[in-house]
Structure formats: structure tokens, C-alpha cells
Amino acid sequence: MTPADDPAGTGARPRVVIVGGGFAGVACARELAGTDVDVTLIDRNNYHQFQPLLYQVATAQLAPIDVGTPLRNLFRKDRNVDVKQAEVTEVDVAGRTVRTADGLSWTGDHLVLATGAQPNFYRTPGAAEHSLPLYSLIDAERLRSRIIAAFDAADRDPRLVDQGALTFVVVGGGATGVEIAGALADFVTTVVPQEYHDLDVHQARIHLVDHGTALLAPFSPEAHEYAAKVLQRDGVRLHLGTAVEEVTPAAVRLEGGTTLPTRCVIWAGGVQAADVAARCGLPRGRGGRLRVGHDLSVEGHPRVFVLGDVAAVESPDGTPYPQLGSVALQQGQWAGKTIRADLAGQPRRAFHYHDKGIMAMIGRGAAVAEMGHKRHELHGAIAFASWLGVHAWLMSGVRGRIDAFVSWGWDYFSGNRTPGLVDHPSAATIDFGEPGQVPPPRTPAPAPVAPAG
Amino acid sequence: MTPADDPAGTGARPRVVIVGGGFAGVACARELAGTDVDVTLIDRNNYHQFQPLLYQVATAQLAPIDVGTPLRNLFRKDRNVDVKQAEVTEVDVAGRTVRTADGLSWTGDHLVLATGAQPNFYRTPGAAEHSLPLYSLIDAERLRSRIIAAFDAADRDPRLVDQGALTFVVVGGGATGVEIAGALADFVTTVVPQEYHDLDVHQARIHLVDHGTALLAPFSPEAHEYAAKVLQRDGVRLHLGTAVEEVTPAAVRLEGGTTLPTRCVIWAGGVQAADVAARCGLPRGRGGRLRVGHDLSVEGHPRVFVLGDVAAVESPDGTPYPQLGSVALQQGQWAGKTIRADLAGQPRRAFHYHDKGIMAMIGRGAAVAEMGHKRHELHGAIAFASWLGVHAWLMSGVRGRIDAFVSWGWDYFSGNRTPGLVDHPSAATIDFGEPGQVPPPRTPAPAPVAPAG
Numbered sequence: 001m002t003p004a005d006d007p008a009g010t011g012a013r014p015r016v017v018i019v020g021g022g023f024a025g026v027a028c029a030r031e032l033a034g035t036d037v038d039v040t041l042i043d044r045n046n047y048h049q050f051q052p053l054l055y056q057v058a059t060a061q062l063a064p065i066d067v068g069t070p071l072r073n074l075f076r077k078d079r080n081v082d083v084k085q086a087e088v089t090e091v092d093v094a095g096r097t098v099r100t101a102d103g104l105s106w107t108g109d110h111l112v113l114a115t116g117a118q119p120n121f122y123r124t125p126g127a128a129e130h131s132l133p134l135y136s137l138i139d140a141e142r143l144r145s146r147i148i149a150a151f152d153a154a155d156r157d158p159r160l161v162d163q164g165a166l167t168f169v170v171v172g173g174g175a176t177g178v179e180i181a182g183a184l185a186d187f188v189t190t191v192v193p194q195e196y197h198d199l200d201v202h203q204a205r206i207h208l209v210d211h212g213t214a215l216l217a218p219f220s221p222e223a224h225e226y227a228a229k230v231l232q233r234d235g236v237r238l239h240l241g242t243a244v245e246e247v248t249p250a251a252v253r254l255e256g257g258t259t260l261p262t263r264c265v266i267w268a269g270g271v272q273a274a275d276v277a278a279r280c281g282l283p284r285g286r287g288g289r290l291r292v293g294h295d296l297s298v299e300g301h302p303r304v305f306v307l308g309d310v311a312a313v314e315s316p317d318g319t320p321y322p323q324l325g326s327v328a329l330q331q332g333q334w335a336g337k338t339i340r341a342d343l344a345g346q347p348r349r350a351f352h353y354h355d356k357g358i359m360a361m362i363g364r365g366a367a368v369a370e371m372g373h374k375r376h377e378l379h380g381a382i383a384f385a386s387w388l389g390v391h392a393w394l395m396s397g398v399r400g401r402i403d404a405f406v407s408w409g410w411d412y413f414s415g416n417r418t419p420g421l422v423d424h425p426s427a428a429t430i431d432f433g434e435p436g437q438v439p440p441p442r443t444p445a446p447a448p449v450a451p452a453g
Numbered sequence: 454m455t456p457a458d459d460p461a462g463t464g465a466r467p468r469v470v471i472v473g474g475g476f477a478g479v480a481c482a483r484e485l486a487g488t489d490v491d492v493t494l495i496d497r498n499n500y501h502q503f504q505p506l507l508y509q510v511a512t513a514q515l516a517p518i519d520v521g522t523p524l525r526n527l528f529r530k531d532r533n534v535d536v537k538q539a540e541v542t543e544v545d546v547a548g549r550t551v552r553t554a555d556g557l558s559w560t561g562d563h564l565v566l567a568t569g570a571q572p573n574f575y576r577t578p579g580a581a582e583h584s585l586p587l588y589s590l591i592d593a594e595r596l597r598s599r600i601i602a603a604f605d606a607a608d609r610d611p612r613l614v615d616q617g618a619l620t621f622v623v624v625g626g627g628a629t630g631v632e633i634a635g636a637l638a639d640f641v642t643t644v645v646p647q648e649y650h651d652l653d654v655h656q657a658r659i660h661l662v663d664h665g666t667a668l669l670a671p672f673s674p675e676a677h678e679y680a681a682k683v684l685q686r687d688g689v690r691l692h693l694g695t696a697v698e699e700v701t702p703a704a705v706r707l708e709g710g711t712t713l714p715t716r717c718v719i720w721a722g723g724v725q726a727a728d729v730a731a732r733c734g735l736p737r738g739r740g741g742r743l744r745v746g747h748d749l750s751v752e753g754h755p756r757v758f759v760l761g762d763v764a765a766v767e768s769p770d771g772t773p774y775p776q777l778g779s780v781a782l783q784q785g786q787w788a789g790k791t792i793r794a795d796l797a798g799q800p801r802r803a804f805h806y807h808d809k810g811i812m813a814m815i816g817r818g819a820a821v822a823e824m825g826h827k828r829h830e831l832h833g834a835i836a837f838a839s840w841l842g843v844h845a846w847l848m849s850g851v852r853g854r855i856d857a858f859v860s861w862g863w864d865y866f867s868g869n870r871t872p873g874l875v876d877h878p879s880a881a882t883i884d885f886g887e888p889g890q891v892p893p894p895r896t897p898a899p900a901p902v903a904p905a906g
Contacts, residue, residue: 046875063518065872072648082650085605138876152538195525197535419518422499423591
């Protein structure tokens with residue numbers, strides 16, 4: 001420790017306070033684990049959520065525990081990393097101090113803000129109230145309960161199909177929207193016919209709406225086409241170049257007058273920086289993200305870092321880095337290394353992102369991956385294997401070991417587990433109105449009443 | 454099919470309506486799978502919950518998916534078994550018809566009621582509002598969120614310990630109460646010191662209260678002593694022969710004037726028949742259970758069976774059968790066989806329970822098992838192995854195959870999974886009052902504020 005790190009001469013070990021247990025925060029804490037600093041890692045949840053696979057939880061392909069890992073467990077053996085579950089509501093940048101609503105505070109010699117993002121409803125009327133976002137693990141669990149409850153309702157009472165019980169509307173054509181739409185299409189074609197013996201699966205409808213004209217906008221034009229082709233082949237109806245005007249409890253109203261009756265609107269329409277970013281008093285960029293320099297620190301506050309989805313970082317050529325798990329992971333590792341360099345009295349370097357490319361899964365049997373100018377359209381087992389590999393790499397960055405992922409991949413392949421539990425009752429409650437309001441079926445519905453013997 | 458089964462001469466296949474997807478209902482449906490009847494299996498949830506292991510979910514040793522299996526998945530390959538998720542609110546015994554609040558109904562040639570039980574709060578003031586029962590999978594998930602949230606709160610702010618943040622009160626000394634108290638003691642001694650680096654684990658308190666004077670009442674006096682000895686060795690404070698007078702949001706008041714400040718009261722104080730039993734118009738016995746004859750049918754309604762926890766069945770020597778998963782499982786199998794015998798024109802026989810004995814786990818390292826007059830006090834690996842074997846047998850009765858259990862046992866042994874997610878936010882919300890109301894700590898608390906560098 002240099003005198004600069006201990007101006008009071010207390011001999012205390014330097015402390016790093018990290019807010020946020022996502023890719024960036026965990027990677028930073030892991031970089032500092034076992035070193036001569038005390039790390040306090042604060043998150044509102046007690047777990048890390050592996051966001052790239054949330055859509056798999058929502059469609060009952062993975063269980064919550066497969067994509068949520070308790071933070072304390074991740075740092076169980078690292079005595080210098082202390083995890084605190086707390087909701088930070090206030091950030092004093094100059095004092096490198098964060099506070100909670102109930103009066104607790106933590107101050108660091110270095111402060112790392114990696115608080116992530118939250119859904120952006122773009123002031124669409126009804127969207128915040130009546131749609132289900134897909135950004136957190138609890139979002140995914142609630143969405144899974146809603147999706148299965150909708151199928152259960154239609155299976156119980158076929159008249160509810162006309163009220164939108166089997167219509168699913170995905171808002172947003174980015175990676176999350178494409179992945180959840182593809183996974184839902186898989187669910188409808190593979191799981192539903194096997195498990196819902198009475199349901200006419202052909203009545204299910206999946207719509208994807210985006211105000212832009214391309215799916216997977218950050219990818220190449222060829223990838224846009226490929227994603228559209230695969231989704232349409234799988235039965236997804238695309239509404240591109242179309243804005244959502246309103247979400248109601250029973251429908252989505254689109255620009256141009258179309259109204260889609262539905263009981264399940266999945267909001268994958270974009271994100272903005274987490275609320276706490278607005279209360280830092282720092283300059284903000286697009287999506288409310290905090291502007292930081294090339295070393296990821298805040299101008300005038302070199303010991304305050306901002307990382308991941310809450311940061312607006314420009315690459316050396318001036319373009320902003322994309323909001324990806326791999327960017328956040330590398331920023332976390334980089335910030336951890338920078339803090340170690342600071343404490344060793346070494347100079348800082350600018351952050352460089354080692355671009356591993358981008359990938360999106362379009363249903364289980366197709367994927368698109370782009371590395372620089374190379375594009376790969378992947379099919380079948382190759383698509384699935386590549387997808388597994390990419391996520392194995394990301395997950396090992398968080399969990400610090402590969403074995404957990406191998407066991408997870410095995411569970412996934414063996415297909416033995418069926419995590420389709422409706423265990424979030426509030427999300428599973430769909431108000432179809434009083435029985436008297438049920439419109440008469442257009443075709444004679446299969447009667448749930450058996451002839452008495 | 455005999456003419457008696459098809460009085461209308463429609464040629465329709467006989468239909469069996471089963472209400473309840475617990476041990477009894479699932480075993481009955483499995484017995485009828487692949488036969489010449491149509492089975493409708495109705496449950497308010499879309500999954501079977503493996504009740505004997507709910508306490509493991511509550512203490513984050515198993516994930517919900519390990520003890521909850523979607524019913525549709527269980528009968529995926531049985532085209533004659535149709536699962537309906539619906540809440541039955543009315544039973545017309547004479548018409549063998551069940552109805553839901555939204556006007557749906559199902560009628561069977563045979564009707565099987567296996568609706569299970571629900572917690573019995575015995576009109577204890579505040580118990581229904583402020584305690585957390587442990588009877589359903591959602592109960593267990595909510596309890597897990599509450600338990601971990603309490604440890605997180607005390608770790609975040611040590612002053613909350615005086616407000617009962619680390620005090621857990623189990624009400625009920627039966628198998629569920631003993632098992633959850635033992636599992637909590639394990640959690641405190643093994644998981645907490647590893648994962649909560651800052652917490653003084655010796656401040657945690659586990660109390661078990663029962664108005665009776667013995668733990669594990671259905672077992673022998675020696676077992677009562679053994680359970681008490683093991684729990685006390687593990688730090689559980691016993692209050693036997695003591696009634697709970699009131700549960701408040703912040704405390705439990707016991708008979709005799711003792712008040713235990715606590716934020717987590719676990720209600721394992723007994724069960725009563727599920728609500729729907731009261732609305733059948735049938736004679737009811739102890740705990741509101743429906744009286745049935747030796748063939749498990751209702752007097753005067755030979756094609757209506759009542760099984761499992763909702764049934765009051767006497768053994769041939771006049772003693773009631775205990776409320777155990779293995780009793781329910783055998784009753785379900787027996788009812789399925791009886792229905793097949795009815796349809797084949799064969800006579801009925803009285804139900805006989807093949808007593809496999811009773812077992813309770815007292816923490817991970819000790820168990821007690823009794824078969825007839827033989828008592829086994831089991832320790833360490835033998836206790837755990839026996840416990841695994843008993844539950845393997847029960848689980849295979851539900852899942853119809855042993856492989857799922859083997860994979861589950863492997864996960865459990867390997868200990869790789871850490872399902873300690875706080876993902877039921879409402880249960881995790883503990884109101885400790887305004888910061889200003891926090892009493893000053895009796896001893897200087899470890900300050901969460903680090904010295905500013």
C-alpha cells in the first residue's frame with residue numbers, strides 16, 4: 001500500500017465498494033479476490049442472474065437455479081470479498097459513498113458502479129402496467145408462470161382462445177425479443193402437443209412487433225433476413241416498422257389500427273440505465289447511461305468506475321460499446337486490474353474490448369453468429385453446440401469454474417428436468433372476466449363435461 | 454365394459470375424474486394409465502408437490518424443481534390421462550360432478566376426491582396472517598426467501614438482531630416441525646459461517662414450540678427422547694407443553710408470558726382437510742376429514758372415492774390410518790385397482806395398508822425409523838442413505854421411474870447446486886420499521902461504514 005492509499009495513516013486495508021452483482025461487478029470482485037484489499041459487493045438481490053439465458057427460464061427450458069447463483073456462494077472461499085444484500089438509493093460520487101433508504105452506508109477507497117439496466121417502456125401507455133418485461137430472473141419466473149397459466153386456461157376452457165389466451169405478443173426485435181419468440185415457437189411446437197392432450201395447438205399465435213424495420217439490428221443485413229426467415233418458418237408473425245401504441249389488460253394496439261387480443265405481452269423493447277444512475281449528479285448519455293472516460297472512471301473522480309450497462313463508454317474509434325454480457329465482463333476484469341495497478345502505483349491504460357463477436361439463438365435449431373465481417377448461419381446441432389460454448393465461456397467468467405456449467409449442460413441435454421412450474425401466483429392470475437362475459441364459442445367447443453355414466 | 458357402466462348405451466368409454474394431484478391422485482391416475490378408461494386429473498396447481506421434502510426447499514438444500522414435477526409431464530405419454538389445471542370449488546357427490554368458480558364442470562362415472570389438506574392454525578390469533586406455513590411448494594419457496602432475507606438483513610445491519618432478525622420459531626413438533634428445525638440448525642452451522650463472512654452466527658436462535666409434551670408424537674417414547682436430544686445438541690431450544698397464544702409481525706407470545714421477538718414464524722402446527730371437503734355435504738371426522746368405508750368409497754355413493762389426507766379411514770382394527778405420503782400412495786393405487794375391478798365386474802376388497810414404517814430426519818446427520826415394534830436410531834451416512842432410499846421409493850411411486858431420482862440424488866450428493874435464491878419478493882420483505890425506530894445496539898455493532906480512504 002502506498003501512502004496515497006492510506007492518507008490517514010491508519011494502516012487499514014484499502015476498501016473497494018462495488019455496487020451491482022451482474023457480469024461487471026462479479027468479474028471485478030473476482031479480479032480482486034485474494035488480494036490485499038477488502039471488497040464489499042452490494043446487490044439488491046442475493047444472487048447473480050445470468051441474463052443471456054433468462055428467456056430459457058421464461059419458456060421452462062431451464063430452472064431458475066440454472067441461471068441464478070447466490071453471490072455469497074460465488075465468493076464463499078474469498079474471505080476478502082464480503083457480499084451485502086442491500087438496495088442502494090443514493091450515490092455520493094465525491095465521497096465514494098453509497099447509501100440505502102434505511103440509513104446504511106458504505107464508503108470505499110475505490111467505488112465501482114455496475115448497477116445495470118432496467119426495462120425502457122418509452123412511455124408507451126399501459127406497457128409498464130400490463131406487459132411482462134424480461135430483464136431479471138424474477139421477470140423470467142413470472143413470465144414462465146404467465147405463459148403456462150395461459151396454456152392451462154385455454155386447455156381448461158377453449159372459449160378463452162378468442163379472448164387471446166393463446167396469443168403471445170413480443171415487443172422488441174433485438175436479441176432478447178428474437179430469442180424469446182423463437183423459444184416460444186419451440187415450446188408451442190414441441191412441448192405443448194406432448195403435454196396438452198386436449199389443446200388445438202394450431203390456435204396458438206406468436207407475434208413479434210418492432211418499430212424498426214430489421215430484427216437483430218446490431219447484426220448485418222443478411223442476419224436480419226436470416227432471423228426473419230427462421231422465425232416466420234417457425235410460425236412467428238412479424239410486425240416490423242410498427243410501433244406499439246397501447247397495451248391493455250386484454251390486448252395490444254398497434255400503429256395502423258391493428259388490435260391483437262392477448263393475455264401475455266412480453267416486453268423486450270429495450271433498456272435504460274438503472275434508476276440510481278439518475279441520482280448520481282453525473283453527466284448522462286443515451287438511455288440515461290453515465291459518461292465515463294477511456295479508463296472507465298468518471299471525469300474528475302478517478303477512483304470512481306462505472307461499468308457495464310449503466311456506462312456509456314466509447315471505443316477508441318468513437319463508437320459506443322454494445323450492451324453485452326461479454327463487454328460488461330471484460331470491463332469488470334479491467335477495472336479490477338486497474339484498481340490493483342493503482343494500489344501498486346502503476347499507470348492506467350485505456351480499456352480495450354476484445355471483440356468475441358455477437359451471437360443470437362433463433363429457436364433451438366438455428367443461430368446467427370458474427371465475428372467482425374464474418375457471418376455464420378448455424379443450424380441444428382452445430383447451432384446448439386456453439387451456443388452452449390459461448391455461454392460456457394461467459395458462465396465460467398462469472399462462476400470461476402467450468403464444472404458447474406458442464407453439469408448444467410448435461411442436465412439440459414438429458415432433458416430429464418421439466419421446470420415448468422407455475423409458482424408465482426400473482427403472475428399466473430389472468431382476469432378473463434366473469435363467466436357471463438365469456439363470448440359463445442364460434443365453433444362448438446370440446447365440452448369439458450363428460451357424459452354421466 | 455359391462456352394461457352397468459354404460460347405461461345409456463352410448464358406447465362411450467367410462468370416465469374417471471380425479472381431483473388432486475398429490476400422492477393419492479397421481480397414484481390412482483397412474484394405475485389407470487393405458488387402460489380403457491378416460492381419466493381427467495384436476496389440480497389447482499400444474500404440478501405434483503413432493504411434500505416430504507418441502508423442508509429441504511425451505512432451507513435451500515433442494516431447488517423447487519427437485520420436489521415439484523409438472524403433472525402434464527408425468528402423464529405425457531399416457532394419452533388416456535388428461536390433466537386440467539383448475540380450482541374445484543364445489544362437489545356434487547350424487548352427480549359425481551365437480552365445478553369451478555368460473556362455471557366449468559367435469560362429471561365422471563367414478564369420482565375420486567384426493568384434495569389433500571391445508572394448514573390448521575387452530576384459531577391462534579395472528580397465526581394465519583403472520584406465520585409462514587410449510588405445506589405447499591409455494592409455502593416452501595416463500596419460506597426460503599424469508600429465511601435468507603432475514604440472514605441478509607442481520608448481515609447488513611447487525612442492530613436488527615435485537616429485533617428478532619436471527620430468531621426462528623417453529624410451531625409444531627411433528628415430523629414437519631422436527632425436520633425443518635433440524636434443517637435450519639444445519640443451515641446455521643454449515644452454510645451461514647461459510648457464506649456470511651461478517652455475521653456472528655452464534656446470535657442465531659431456533660425455537661421449537663409444541664403444546665404437546667413430546668416430539669414426533671406418533672413414534673415411540675424412546676424416539677421422542679432421541680429427537681429432543683439431537684435437536685438440543687444442534688442448538689434448538691425446545692418449548693414443549695407450551696401453547697402459542699399469539700403471533701404478531703414481530704414476535705410470538707407463548708403461554709406463560711414468554712415473548713420471542715422474531716421475523717420468521719414457521720407454522721408446522723398441524724393440518725386439516727382442504728376447504729372443498731366442507732362443501733361436499735358429507736359426514737366429517739377429526740380435522741374435517743371425510744368419513745369413508747373400508748373400500749375408501751363414500752357411504753351410499755360407491756363410485757365416489759375419498760383418498761389421502763382428506764379422508765378419515767379406519768384400519769380393520771379401528772384405528773385411523775396416519776396422514777402419510779405412503780398411505781396416500783397406497784390408497785391411490787388401491788382405488789385405481791378397485792375402479793378397474795368394478796369395470797371388469799369383479800368384487801371389491803377392503804383397503805389394507807402395508808406398513809413400511811415411519812421415518813423422520815432430524816437434521817442431516819440423524820434420523821429415526823420405526824417399523825412395527827422395531828426402532829432404529831440412525832446416524833451419519835446411514836441415516837442419510839436410509840432417508841434417500843425411503844424417498845427414492847416414494848418418488849418412484851409418483852414419477853413411475855427411478856432414473857429421475859437417481860439424477861436428483863446425484864445433484865444432492867455432489868452439493869454443487871446452491872438453490873438459495875430470494876425470488877419471492879413479497880415474502881422477502883420484512884418490515885423492520887423506520888430507521889429512526891431502530892433501537893441503539895446494546896454492544897457496539899460492527900460499523901458497516903468503512904473509513905474513507
